[in-house]
Amino acid sequence: MNGHDSYGGDIFTGHSRAKKRAVPRVTAERDLVVEDAASGFCGAVVGFDRSYDGEFVKLEDARGAVRLFALREAAFLIDGEPVTLIRPTAATPKKETRSASGSTRVDGLRARVARTSRIWVEGVHDAALVERVWGHDLRVEGVVVEHLAGLDNLAERLADFAPGPGRRVGVLVDHLVTGSKETQLTTGLGPNVLVTGHPFIDVWQAVRPAAVGISAWPQVPRGEDWKTGVCDRLGWGTPQDGWRRVYGAVESFRDLEAPLIGAVERLIDFVTEPR
Missing domain, CATH: 3.40.50 (Rossmann fold)
Known part of the structure; x- marks a missing residue:
């Protein structure tokens, strides 16, 4: 034998002479649901991050947990099939199709005449x-x-x-x-x-506390104005200042x-x- 084992290697990767199937590249649009192939974490795309280690995508699962995953080749699954996620380009932003409530946005909306209810x-x-x-x-x-x-x-x-x-x-x-x-x-x-x-x-x-940048809402004793007590404990100033933080978040x-x-x-x- 010449030392080359034509039958060796990982049987799940296919024969060494077999032509590798191209992994599709998918733009990671917001709300696209994918699975991280390594950990099995499944969630919707909610954002991106960048560090000296490279580009990362933020995924949020059904319970609200958000995790970062590196945008590596064939690192994700869609419907069980491997894909390579790529970050959307600023030149071709996706038209928003969902409202803030998650419903389908109606383009060119003219407000309906108000119901009696x-x-x-x-x-x-x-x-x-x-x-x-x-x-x-x-x-x-x-x-x-x-x-x-x-x-x-x-x-x-x-x-x-x-x-x-x-x-x-x-x-x-x-x-x-x-x-x-x-x-x-x-x-x-x-x-x-x-x-x-x-x-x-x-x-x-x-x-949600995470939306306003805190770990939890403070406990305010009964009898104390709740909004004032929250703002005092968080250093937010007046309740008017606190409301601006909450609403803006x-x-x-x-x-x-x-x-x-x-x-x-x-x-x-x-x-x-x-x-």
Whole structure:
């Protein structure tokens, strides 16, 4: 023998004389779902990073965990097939097809005539965050969001509005947990009123801590104003300063906690159902 083993090598790589199959190059557009071939981590493309080690892609899985992976040859899988991801070029940006809520964006949108049905939220911060994430969807559906200036005004507002078939009200409530004052104020309101909410003390807390650059929201003792206490503990200045940080950190549904996302989606479905 001449020392060359024509049958040796890794059987999974094919014969040494076999022509290697070209690995397709795929542009790593935002929200493209891929799997890292080495670790099995599966997630959507949410960004990129660059260091002295080279280019990296950021992947976010279904639980919100974000990890960095090097943009190496054949390092990823799509539908089980190896691909090489490449970073999009600035000269050919992808046209955004998704709204901030994750829904399909409607091009050339003209706002629909407002429905009679309404969504009510407790305060201006709740209304601003709902508009920031779901504003496109609300204009497509013709849904108006109004704030109550406090849940104590709910009964009076409902009496004036007189909900009925085709005239529904969806109410988004903070701190909607068993035994709370909020729960007591929102029970037995009839079939044309739907109350949903989240367990957080304030809608600020429904913004993911990572989005505002903190590890967790501070604990504020009962009896102390929550927003003031948060800003004091984080060194954010006044509650007005803190709100600017919170509002500016929210770009899409990915920056919000799941209970708030689910609550708003249910309200939109409720007030847009046919009679």
